[in-house]
Amino acid sequence: VIPLQHTGGDEFALAAARVSSQGIEALESLDPEHAAKARGTINALMRQRHGSPFEHGYATFYVHAPLFIWEEIKRHRHMPFDHDDLSLSQESARYKEIEPTFWIPERSRPMLVPDEYKAMRPRFLETDDGTYETVRYELTYAYSIAYDAYRNMIERNVAREVARAALPHGIYASGWVSGNPRALLNFISLRTHDEQATYVSYPQAEIEDIARQIEEFLAQHWPVTYETFQKNGRVAP
């Protein structure tokens, strides 16, 4: 994840909330120092889930992730995204050939299904060396067959939009993800695991890694919003 831009800090949430009672005078709240002093107001907005004041900022991130994680990201309808790889936007389907970069889990990534596995609360065990080698071997083998098929079709001048059907879920794609703080908090709330959260979520490790990096950025640039999100059980407003 690479942050590309951001705009509208905590003071925009504060001023947007105050416009209802202060009209044009709310513009005086457009100062980060006011937001820091008015954390009580921002906390009340967060606690009572008055979400719209948190929609006046914006951030954009470059994300490089396997296709199966892009499918999860795309479920967040309030986080617009724009793929520039893998034919998910028509333009790149015509002009870009796909690089053979594939996802292989790290040895330390838990991936063995325990006896007490629960679908709604999935947790996995660390794997042994032999099983990990099998995972690595099988994924590498499947990827190489799939990518060879893709290349064969490209070399025969088959349209990329047809040849891409051979590409596996484990191939990496890059794209841009943007959202306002409210949408980003919803993403963070659902895509991170925190035992202290009011609603504990069980996301896949690879999307959690992305969400944690976005969380760090949000904490840095919307410190009061983030502080009150934490204080109120990581429930998105």
Ligand SMILES: Cc1cc2nc3c(=O)[nH]c(=O)nc-3n(C[C@H](O)[C@H](O)[C@H](O)COP(=O)(O)OP(=O)(O)OC[C@H]3O[C@@H](n4cnc5c(N)ncnc54)[C@H](O)[C@@H]3O)c2cc1C
């Ligand atoms: C751990 C986990 C497991 C999951 N497993 C599955 C699964 O097995 N199968 C599956 O299909 N999905 C699954 N999902 C995806 C999940 O159902 C959501 O689609 C996804 O998390 C996006 O959340 P969202 O709708 O809140 O986000 P957004 O689309 O960004 O929406 C934000 C908020 O806007 C409001 N909103 C948006 N659209 C509408 C609408 N049309 N009507 C009313 N209100 C709306 C809602 O309040 C929503 O919370 C899973 C998600 C998680 C975190």
